[in-house]
Amino acid sequence: MSPLSTKEKIKLAAKKLISELGYKSASVRKIASDVGIRESALYNHYTNKEEIFLDILQDIFASPFSTSTQNVKEDALKGKLFLHRFVTQYKLVSFDKESEILFRILLLEIFSNKGLRERFFEDFHNKNIKVLSEAFFIMMQNNLIRSSDPMTMSYEFISTLFYIRFQITLLRFDSISTTNLSTQFEKHVDFFWEGIKV
Amino acid sequence: MSPLSTKEKIKLAAKKLISELGYKSASVRKIASDVGIRESALYNHYTNKEEIFLDILQDIFASPFSTSTQNVKEDALKGKLFLHRFVTQYKLVSFDKESEILFRILLLEIFSNKGLRERFFEDFHNKNIKVLSEAFFIMMQNNLIRSSDPMTMSYEFISTLFYIRFQITLLRFDSISTTNLSTQFEKHVDFFWEGIKV
DNA sequence: GTCTATATCGCGATAGAC
DNA sequence: GTCTATCGCGATATAGAC
Structure with a gap:
């Protein structure tokens, strides 16, 4: 203090x-x-x-923009629980006041700043794709989920997270309640898991 | 001319x-x-x-921001073909030069303009959710897809479309190739359908 | 309907006293 | 390290001649 x-x-x-x-x-x-x-x-x-x-x-990029990479190899074996943890992390960041402000600056200035665009793809998108791909790959090997392209699966998974966060950011800017969207994170994990589990 | x-x-x-x-x-x-x-x-x-x-x-909102609502009730019976058509429409709009410019203005000014935010939710989000929910509901009734909440399913479906479009808009701003992302639309339909078909 | 000229304002930034 | 005072610029907008 x-x-x-x-x-x-x-x-x-x-x-x-x-x-x-x-x-x-x-x-x-x-x-x-x-x-x-x-x-x-x-x-x-x-x-x-x-x-x-x-x-x-x-x-902006020093902050935990998305998630902390833990030991994916172990956690991936837990299947749905891994996804749940991943999303919980993402959700926490989405609702963190400081992160919210930084995310809004990112969105506001992303077309004015080429470095910002590049780092969006690198730090934000690719980093998440990498972690998730690794996890999904392990889940496939262990027959926890259906076989598919891990990259595509990861892309599908994080795109929804981004959209939820985008909408949260918009609503909170107008001080509109985000309770509905808050539950969307859990719905996402449930729905997604139903679609990929064996 | x-x-x-x-x-x-x-x-x-x-x-x-x-x-x-x-x-x-x-x-x-x-x-x-x-x-x-x-x-x-x-x-x-x-x-x-x-x-x-x-x-x-x-x-911005007069343009076919998303898709034209055709006769959903008939087309939904075609299952995956409906989704494929929906996405093709979305893809066309995403790559249309004029729509691209308008979409970029939307993203650039959405935090400066409350009306823009509101119409994003109404015209862009809710409208698509409505059409898709109706279609998914019909597919469920006809046992084409697994039973689930149509709204959640719709949300999951369009969130990926938005994310692809967002990335396309970013890349094209820097004149970077979007061929990879272009195929992501079809991958999305395939992956999504695998996850919901009975 | 276009021009020149001008008014007024808010902006980023600097000089120099304290 | 903060202040007052000021500079130069580019912005939106208007007046009035052609």
Whole structure:
């Protein structure tokens, strides 16, 4: 609970404003105003506006954007339980306040920033596909699920997670209840498992 | 092939620029410049910048954003063929140049525009859920697929379509090949059908 | 319906006093 | 490290001549 430095305050205010207005509209003026300092004082902590954004970008992919890779090889043998754990992790991240803000910034700026697009595919998509593919492959070998292409199966699995998260992000932006969507995560695991189990 | 009126040219140029830069950065200056007129001349056709955007918004949901609702009751009896047709339609829209631009504007501005968010849920999501639910329900009644909640099944089905389209939109923005993703549509139908057929 | 010229504003950023 | 003051720019928009 150490008090925030001015630089940390700036980053925090910038995160919030950018996640609500987008980078362009989140002006240095507004950021400084939210922190409670003048614009000129802000330049003692960051050389320019873009530096603040780059600092925030670090957080986006440093955060557990999706899931922590545990020991897949063991857990995959548990079949449906593995998927359930994976989704629980994903769900937690989806509802985490900080992650929500960062996810919104990702969506808001993904067309303005090529690096963001690339890292979306690498860190977000491919990483998840890799973990899931490995797990599904093991499940197939152990005859827990029907034989199929593990990559396709993984793609099908995470696409729904992304869509749920996307909708959650939209609804929460308007402070609309997300209880229905919250249960969609479990429905997804159940439905998906019914379709692949042997 | 009738020549475009100045107003149509403005709308076209604005669409392109907004889909690339976002509303805020697509300045009246740039729009007018692309059309080949001065900014002041533009105001003879639209009262202000927002009017142009509102005009474009009409197109977003007027366009076949998803699919045309045919006679579901008959077609649903065809089982997998129905899904295949549905996805083919979705795929066509995803790769249509005009629809691609409008979809990108939707994604770019969805957090800046509450109406856009609402219509996303209504016109885009709910409409598709409704059509699919009806079809899945009929398939269940006719014992073509396993019994389950039609709404959940529909949600699972379209979430993947959305994710594919999202990725296509990202890749095409960087002029990256989308042949892999293109086949993902068919893989989706095949995989999904395997999981629900009786 | 287009032009030139101009008004007004908010933006990012800097200089220099304290 | 913060302040006041200011600069230069690009934005939306308007007035009025042609």
